[in-house]
Structure formats: structure tokens, C-alpha cells
Amino acid sequence: MMTVLGCIVYKHNIWLVIVALLICGTGSWVTARLVRRAFATRGVQRAGWQFLAATASAVAIWCTHFVAMLGFDPGVPVSFDPLLTFVSLVIALAGSLIGFAVACSGFTRAAPALGGALVGLAIALMHYTGMAAYHVEGLVTWSWPYLIASIALSVGFGALALDCAARRADGSVAVVAGLFATAIGTLHFTGMSAFQVEPMAVSGHFSDPAALQALALSVACMAFVIVGAGLVSYLLDDSVRAESLEHLRSMALSDMLTGMPNRAAFNERIDVEMARAEAEGGRLALIGIDLNRFKDVNDLRGHHAGDEVLRILARRFASLVREDEFVARVGGDEFVGILRFARREALDDFLLRLETALFRPIRYDDWEVLSGASLGVAIYPDDATTKTVLVNNADLAMYRAKADLTRSVCFYEPKMDETARARRTLAADLREALARGQLSVHYQVQTSVPSGEICGYEALLRWEHPRLGFVSPAVFIPLAEENGLILQIGAWVLREACMRAATWMPPYKVAVNLSPVQFVHADLPALVSEALAETGLPPARLELELTESTIFADRQRSLDVLQRIKALGVSLALDDFGTGYSSLDTLRSFPFDKIKLDQSFVSEAQSNRQATAIIRAVLALGKSLGIPVLAEGIETQDQLDLLAGEGCDEVQGFLLGRPAPLAQLVQSGKIRLAGEPQTQLAAAG
Known part of the structure; x- marks a missing residue:
């Protein structure tokens, strides 16, 4: 075989053989890249890549064959049948399309190898159809062993090429391209080894070698153009994909609002x-x-x-x-x-x-x-x-x-860790205190300034820790808000205060504070309605206190919630007025029944003219709007006298009474419990 193959190569124009090999190698490499892309996509994209791969494959197969044949010198005049030559090109294109479609179908694990075998068979059919179009002035004979071997080699290497392309882990482009080029090359040279010509003495017509070589170069140029187009389409798609991936990565790592890294x-x-x-x-x-x-x-x-x-x-x-x-x-x-x-x-x-x-x-x-x-x-x-x-x-x-x-x-x-651990421990203790009923409610009296009579009591949450003793609400309330416990605690305080107040004689009002977290996350109207229904407390005897900052997060929702609570017959108080936004629009837009002046102004009233001016302004504002004002933090008689002189409606503070458990208020006689003998009052609370 090697002797005959060497003879076949010897009879070729060496430069056209090199051009044919370049077409074969380049076309195989482009085909390998395109078919790998076909395996990696789905749907319409896969069909598009299959077509491009089939086109590159057909060019590599057909042009390699015909450039090599045009460079072949059999020693006798030659010509080509136009129809069969065209048919051979169609066989290369159609066979490649069918083979790649089968290889990518996935209907069986052997589909890639089967599709590759079909492409190899198409290479063989194209070659021998092209040889049928190759007319020589001589007696043509074929060596069947070489012919069968050429077909077997083409089918085998074709199957290996696409099977390797389908296995992305070990199927590099170079390996796939090498196998595909081998399928084309072994078919051509082994098939040409089977081709034998016995010249016949014919006078007159001789083929023109220079014309055949020019035709071969033209075919080669077109082959490189078509293969190059396939390569460019691949590279452009690769570039677009890379740009898209980079854009998506940039979006994934960037903050949409500011453009900063996220x-x-x-x-x-x-x-x-x-x-x-x-x-x-x-x-x-x-x-x-x-x-x-x-x-x-x-x-x-x-x-x-x-x-x-x-x-x-x-x-x-x-x-x-x-x-x-x-x-x-x-x-x-x-x-x-x-x-x-x-x-x-x-x-x-x-x-x-x-x-x-x-x-x-x-x-x-x-x-x-x-x-x-x-x-x-x-x-x-x-x-x-x-x-x-x-x-x-x-x-x-x-x-x-x-x-x-x-x-x-x-x-x-390092001591910050100790503080954090202490807060976590305290949060766990607070959760346990709620479960074990260790929290309690104390009540601080609210008094009318003109009459000196009791108007009601504010319910204040207290926690007596088993080890730490009294824990300030300023410490554990923010902790409860951070850990979500405030919803359970707030609901318990509301029910506890309503239940106790329902038994008071005289029927004083009870004021209960609302947490901003509780206001945002709980269905307050439903919670208040349930508490009133369960305890039997008349709605007019319940007052809910909230700060202005509580309603600013969502003013429309806040207005709707407060209006629904007001519809129940419950009154509303604006707490800590003067320390936050103190917006006049809030008083105009929201249905508050009372303004609570923050204690910081009362404590500075006698030493700070600005504080006194603010007190006067708030009291005047309340009177003009018809909303009573309650001043907090009254600790001295002078403070009380000042507020009385300015026309304050109600006051609350240590001077009038410290927060105390209900049992202590009952024992002092400030509150009686309905339906209970006087001797049993001390057991209340």
C-alpha cells in the first residue's frame, strides 16, 4: 500500500497537495469548533450551528478532494462530468447535515458515534462520486481491498471524531479536528491507491495542466473564504458571548441604585x-x-x-x-x-x-x-x-x-465580644421571662391639672431579672425589638392592661404604649379589637400611645391603621412630642386625641428659656387645635405650678406617683377592684 500511495503522491503537483492538506486541516479545525458549539446549544441555535458545521465540513471534504484531483497527473488527458461533480458536492453537504443532526439528537448514547459514521460514509460517497465524474483517456481498474479499507477508515475516524466532540471533558478541538482530517485524508489517499489507470493511445485531445492548476487554486481560494466565514461567525459569537457574560457578571456584582460594588x-x-x-x-x-x-x-x-x-x-x-x-x-x-x-x-x-x-x-x-x-x-x-x-x-x-x-x-x-455575648444572653433570658410569666406591668397615674383628679394610668412594662435584678426598659425594649420579641410582648401587655383595667373602680382610662416594630408588623386594629372583646374593657377606656417616628415609614398605611383603631372607639395619644419631627401636618392629618409633651422640656423649664418657650408654644397649639396636652416627667412642685400657670391640661411624673404594681395601688386605696371585698384587694395584680 505504501508503495502505491507513494506513487500516487508522486504523481500529484506537490504545491496543490499542500494546498489540499491546508484546506483539509483548516476546514477540519473550523468544523470541530462549530460542531462542539452545536453540542453545547439547544433548539434553533443548535440547528444553526449544525448547518454552519455541515457547510464547513462539506467544503473541507469536497475541496480537499477536488484540489488534490486537479493536482493529480495520471499521464493521460482528463475531464470532469459537471453533473456528477455537482452531485458529489451535494452528497458532502447533505451527508454532513444528516450526520451532525444524528450526532446531536441524543436519542441514544451512541448517537454521536453513529452520526460521525454517517459523515464518514458521506466522505466516501462524495469521493467515489467525484471519481465517477473524473474521466480519463485510459482503462480504469480498482483495487477492492484498498477501496474497502478507505471506506472503513473514513467511517471509523468520522465516528471517533464526533464521539470525541460530544465528550467535552476529553474532546479538545485539536483532537476532534485531527480525527476529522484523518477521516478525509485516509479516504482520499487510500482511495486513490485503489485507482489504477492503463493509458490508451488516443490522438488529438490533451488536458491543459496549467488550466487545471488555475482551477484548483480558484477552488482552494473559495474554500478558504467559506471556511473563513464559518470561523468568523464562530469568533463573533464567541466574542458576543464573552461580552454578554462580562456584562451579566458586572450587573451581578454592581449595586443597581448607585453603581457601586455590591x-x-x-x-x-x-x-x-x-x-x-x-x-x-x-x-x-x-x-x-x-x-x-x-x-x-x-x-x-x-x-x-x-x-x-x-x-x-x-x-x-x-x-x-x-x-x-x-x-x-x-x-x-x-x-x-x-x-x-x-x-x-x-x-x-x-x-x-x-x-x-x-x-x-x-x-x-x-x-x-x-x-x-x-x-x-x-x-x-x-x-x-x-x-x-x-x-x-x-x-x-x-x-x-x-x-x-x-x-x-x-x-x-476583644471586650466587644463580651458585650455582644451579654446581649445575646439577655435576649435569651427575656424570651424565657416571657414564657415563664416573669414580666409585669406597673401603672403610673395621670392627673388633671385644673381639678387634681386622677384621669387614668399609663401601663409600663417591668422586668425583674432573677440574677440581675431590675432591668431598665431602655435596655430590654430595644433588645426585644431587635429580636422580634416585641410583637409577643406588646400583645401580652395590651391584654394584661385591658384585663386589669376592666376591674378598676372608678373606671379610669389605661394608656398602653405601641412599639414602632409592633405598629409595622402587627395587625393592630384586629389585635386591639380582640383584646377589648376578651377582657370586656370598654373601648373608650383604652388609650394607645405612639411616637411620631412610628407613623413616618408609611404615612398612608399609618393613617388607615389609626382610623380603623379610632373606629373601635379607642383614643390615640402622640407621645414624646417635641423631641422628634413635631410636624404640625401630623396633628392636622392624623386623628390624635392627646399630645404628650416630652419630659426633657419640663426638666429644663426653670433653667432654660427656650424650653419654657417650647412648652408655651405646644400648650397654645393644643388649645388652638382642641387637643389636650399632657406633660410628662413632673418631679417638683415648681414644675407643676409652672405648667398649671401656663394652662396645661394633664400631668404625669414622680411628684404625683411613681410607677407601681396594681396590688400596691389597690393597697393604697387609689384603685378598687369591682366585685371584690376590700380585704381581698391586696391580692390583686
């Missing part, structure tokens, strides 16, 4: 920076940033203003960040900074620039806001050796900075 980008960056810090022996600072008073901006100016504040801060951060520095937005008004550093001066400089950006006034439309922020810093590996602990420690430091009004930046200290 939490996902932060998690990716901190992993990289911690690894680099460990490898280089450096240190990494993680800075937790939480804006101050950002909720006030949303409440007073609307969420569009809050969004604009965030965008302005994002632009400031983008202008200050340098190489090896990183700032991301990880939550509503929460940001985080990362700095890998060797000298402490670099960290101090970064923190100074962050503070400058955060504390510089922000102008928006016709107003100006000074938000500021609390920054907590934790350093790797000094404060933590894992990402989770580092993030937690930065949060602890940030919360400490938020609680300390004297500084905006706080570095992590």
Missing part, C-alpha cells in the same frame, strides 16, 4: 484580599460603615431623596478610592471598605478620606443634609483569622461607634 462583589474581593494579605504577610482592614440619621431623610424628604443621597455618596467614594482600596454598598444605608496595608498611616489616611466624604454636607434641590456615619474597623489577622469573624468584629466596632456620640470611628476590641 455584597457579592464584596464577598469576592475580601476573599482575594485576605489570601493576598496572608501570602504577603500584610494586614487587611475591614471597615463597616452605617449612615447616621438616614431614616430621617427618607421620612422627611421621601425615598427619592434618600436614593439621591446614596448616589451622591457613591460618587464621592468613587473619587476617593485608590489602588488596593475598595468600597461597596452592602445594604440600604450600609457600606463596607477594604484596605490591604503595611503601615498604619495608610489606614489612617483612608479613614480620614472616608470621614471627609461622609461628613461633608449633601445638597439636594433646595435643602442640605449632614448625614455623617459610624465606622467600625477590624483588622486581619490581628482581630480575626476568618472572614466570618472579621465581618462580625467590624460590625461590633461599628455598633459601638454608633452608640458612642463622641467618636465616629471605633476599632474592634
Whole structure:
């Protein structure tokens, strides 16, 4: 075989043989890439890639054959049958299409190999159809062993090529292209070894070798153009996919509102920076940033203003960040900074620039806001050796900075963990206290200033801890709000106060405070209605107190909730008036029945003229709107006299009575319980 094959190659024009081999190799490589893409897609896209792969395959098969044949010199005149030549091209294209369709069908695990065998068979059919179109002036004979071997080699290597292409793990493009080129090459040269010509003495007609070579080069050029078009389409699709993936990745790692890196980008960056810090022996600072008073901006100016504040801060951060520095937005008004550093001066400089950006006034439309922020810093590996602990420690430091009004930046200290653990323990104790009935309600008297008579009592929650003793509501109420316990506690206090008040004689009012969390997450009208129905307390004897900040999150919903509560016959009091927004629009828009003046103004009334002026203004406002005003925190007779002189309606404070359990009020005779003998009153509560 090698002797005959060498003879066949010897009879070829060596340059056209090289061109044919280039067509075969290039076409096979493009076909391999296109067919791999066909295996990786579905539906219409798969059909499109199959067509492109079949076109490249047909060009590689047909042009390799005919360029090689045009360079072949049998020593006798030759010609080509146009119809059979065209048919051979159709066989190459149709066979490739069918083969690739079968290979990608997935109807059986052997489908890729079966499809490849069909492509190999198409190569053989195309070759021998092309040979039938090749007319020579001589006696043609065929060597059947070589002919059968050529078909077997083409079918075998074709099956291997597509089976390998389907197995992406081990089917590289180079391997697939090599197998496909081998299928084409072995078919041609083995098939040509089977082709034998015995020249006949014929006078007159001789083929023109120069014309045949020119035709061969033209075919080769067209082959390269078509194969190149297939390659370009693949590369363009690859480029578009890469751009799309990069765009999607950028979107996934960017905050939609500000364009800053988001939490996902932060998690990716901190992993990289911690690894680099460990490898280089450096240190990494993680800075937790939480804006101050950002909720006030949303409440007073609307969420569009809050969004604009965030965008302005994002632009400031983008202008200050340098190489090896990183700032991301990880939550509503929460940001985080990362700095890998060797000298402490670099960290101090970064923190100074962050503070400058955060504390510089922000102008928006016709107003100006000074938000500021609390920054907590934790350093790797000094404060933590894992990402989770580092993030937690930065949060602890940030919360400490938020609680300390004297500084905006706080570095992590180990004792912060002790504080956090203590808060977690206290939260668990509070949950247990609620389950075991260890919470209690005390009542503080509210008195009419003109008559001196009792108007009602405010229900105040108290907790006597088994080990710690009395725990201030200022400590455990925020803890309950953070842990979601406030919903259960608030519902219990409401029912407890209504149940006890239903037995009071005289039938005083009872005032119950509402938490902002409770107002947002609970169906208050239904809860109040159920409490009144269960306890039998007349709605007119229940007063609910809430602060102005409670209703600002969603004014329309708040108005609807309060109107539904008012429809039950329950009265509403605006608590801590003067310390929050103190908006006149709130008093005009919402159905409040009482204004409670904050105790801070009463305590400063005798030493601060501004406090006195505010008291007078609030009392005048109440009278003009027809809303009674109750002043809190009355501790001295002078304070009471001042308020009486200014026309205050009601007062509440230690001077008139400290908060006390119901049993103590009953024992003192301030309250009697309906239907119980006087001797049994001390057992109440």
C-alpha cells in the first residue's frame, strides 16, 4: 500500500497537495469548533450551528478532494462530468447535515458515534462520486481491498471524531479536528491507491495542466473564504458571548441604585484580599460603615431623596478610592471598605478620606443634609483569622461607634465580644421571662391639672431579672425589638392592661404604649379589637400611645391603621412630642386625641428659656387645635405650678406617683377592684 500511495503522491503537483492538506486541516479545525458549539446549544441555535458545521465540513471534504484531483497527473488527458461533480458536492453537504443532526439528537448514547459514521460514509460517497465524474483517456481498474479499507477508515475516524466532540471533558478541538482530517485524508489517499489507470493511445485531445492548476487554486481560494466565514461567525459569537457574560457578571456584582460594588462583589474581593494579605504577610482592614440619621431623610424628604443621597455618596467614594482600596454598598444605608496595608498611616489616611466624604454636607434641590456615619474597623489577622469573624468584629466596632456620640470611628476590641455575648444572653433570658410569666406591668397615674383628679394610668412594662435584678426598659425594649420579641410582648401587655383595667373602680382610662416594630408588623386594629372583646374593657377606656417616628415609614398605611383603631372607639395619644419631627401636618392629618409633651422640656423649664418657650408654644397649639396636652416627667412642685400657670391640661411624673404594681395601688386605696371585698384587694395584680 505504501508503495502505491507513494506513487500516487508522486504523481500529484506537490504545491496543490499542500494546498489540499491546508484546506483539509483548516476546514477540519473550523468544523470541530462549530460542531462542539452545536453540542453545547439547544433548539434553533443548535440547528444553526449544525448547518454552519455541515457547510464547513462539506467544503473541507469536497475541496480537499477536488484540489488534490486537479493536482493529480495520471499521464493521460482528463475531464470532469459537471453533473456528477455537482452531485458529489451535494452528497458532502447533505451527508454532513444528516450526520451532525444524528450526532446531536441524543436519542441514544451512541448517537454521536453513529452520526460521525454517517459523515464518514458521506466522505466516501462524495469521493467515489467525484471519481465517477473524473474521466480519463485510459482503462480504469480498482483495487477492492484498498477501496474497502478507505471506506472503513473514513467511517471509523468520522465516528471517533464526533464521539470525541460530544465528550467535552476529553474532546479538545485539536483532537476532534485531527480525527476529522484523518477521516478525509485516509479516504482520499487510500482511495486513490485503489485507482489504477492503463493509458490508451488516443490522438488529438490533451488536458491543459496549467488550466487545471488555475482551477484548483480558484477552488482552494473559495474554500478558504467559506471556511473563513464559518470561523468568523464562530469568533463573533464567541466574542458576543464573552461580552454578554462580562456584562451579566458586572450587573451581578454592581449595586443597581448607585453603581457601586455590591455584597457579592464584596464577598469576592475580601476573599482575594485576605489570601493576598496572608501570602504577603500584610494586614487587611475591614471597615463597616452605617449612615447616621438616614431614616430621617427618607421620612422627611421621601425615598427619592434618600436614593439621591446614596448616589451622591457613591460618587464621592468613587473619587476617593485608590489602588488596593475598595468600597461597596452592602445594604440600604450600609457600606463596607477594604484596605490591604503595611503601615498604619495608610489606614489612617483612608479613614480620614472616608470621614471627609461622609461628613461633608449633601445638597439636594433646595435643602442640605449632614448625614455623617459610624465606622467600625477590624483588622486581619490581628482581630480575626476568618472572614466570618472579621465581618462580625467590624460590625461590633461599628455598633459601638454608633452608640458612642463622641467618636465616629471605633476599632474592634476583644471586650466587644463580651458585650455582644451579654446581649445575646439577655435576649435569651427575656424570651424565657416571657414564657415563664416573669414580666409585669406597673401603672403610673395621670392627673388633671385644673381639678387634681386622677384621669387614668399609663401601663409600663417591668422586668425583674432573677440574677440581675431590675432591668431598665431602655435596655430590654430595644433588645426585644431587635429580636422580634416585641410583637409577643406588646400583645401580652395590651391584654394584661385591658384585663386589669376592666376591674378598676372608678373606671379610669389605661394608656398602653405601641412599639414602632409592633405598629409595622402587627395587625393592630384586629389585635386591639380582640383584646377589648376578651377582657370586656370598654373601648373608650383604652388609650394607645405612639411616637411620631412610628407613623413616618408609611404615612398612608399609618393613617388607615389609626382610623380603623379610632373606629373601635379607642383614643390615640402622640407621645414624646417635641423631641422628634413635631410636624404640625401630623396633628392636622392624623386623628390624635392627646399630645404628650416630652419630659426633657419640663426638666429644663426653670433653667432654660427656650424650653419654657417650647412648652408655651405646644400648650397654645393644643388649645388652638382642641387637643389636650399632657406633660410628662413632673418631679417638683415648681414644675407643676409652672405648667398649671401656663394652662396645661394633664400631668404625669414622680411628684404625683411613681410607677407601681396594681396590688400596691389597690393597697393604697387609689384603685378598687369591682366585685371584690376590700380585704381581698391586696391580692390583686
